[in-house]
Amino acid sequence: MATGRDYRGMTAEQRLADRRQRLLHAAYTLFAGAGFTTTTIERLCAAARISNRAFYECFSGREDLMRAVYDHCVEETMLAVSKAIGEAPPDPDSRIEAGITEYISFVTRDVRRARIMHLEVRRAGEILSMRRQRAVTGFTEIIEDAVGELPVGLPGRKHLLALGMVGALQELLIEWVLAERQPPLEHLVETAVHIFRRSFGS
The missing domain is CATH 1.10.357 (Tetracycline Repressor; domain 2)
Structure with a gap:
């Protein structure tokens, strides 16, 4: 039976918060460096170590x-x-x-x-x-x-x-x-x- 937790013992809400925080951290560095206009969602996801699908669970777009x-x-x-x-x-x-x-x-x-x-x-x-x-x-x-x-x-x-x-x-x-x-x-x-x-x- 599903417990709502992954292998790290995090709830779905905790996983979402973790992904959101990683995206914010990645964007903080990339937007300040390469710049907002040249930073793609793919690059943000790679830096945050999440999938493109997970990105849209956290934010509606760049x-x-x-x-x-x-x-x-x-x-x-x-x-x-x-x-x-x-x-x-x-x-x-x-x-x-x-x-x-x-x-x-x-x-x-x-x-x-x-x-x-x-x-x-x-x-x-x-x-x-x-x-x-x-x-x-x-x-x-x-x-x-x-x-x-x-x-x-x-x-x-x-x-x-x-x-x-x-x-x-x-x-x-x-x-x-x-x-x-x-x-x-x-x-x-x-x-x-x-x-x-x-x-x-x-």
Whole structure:
């Protein structure tokens, strides 16, 4: 009589979760390396050591897998940044500097994360457009919350300034990913903090 377990003692649900995790890990490396547009399902399955049929039990296609990888990168980064801001001194300048430092440090700790979040997200085009916009909105809200009240003379501009700060961070990370000689991370942090202080008048 069937028990619902394979020779490793895993349930059907556990096998599915294991295959999904292996695909996510394979995609994390391949999408960041060869790139999303050139990575085939066959190559993903070979790297994950599963069949093509098993792939479609986990994801509806490459696009679905790419969204899952990108979402995971963004969620991890948001948690790290929010934690750093929460542990910083309460003044806006310290909170934003802590958030910027953690964002750059966390994203670049694994170049695969940096490439997926700042390069492959653009190369994927419409596949990730809504996910990217949601991520931009999330990081913008984190900055707005950390800043609090703006200095006199900048009424009604907090959202736009925070949005511009997110854009500046993204472009700095793209430069870091693509540069033959990567600029030191402390230079990225110093530049981003300078942009923040000039923009928000702190």
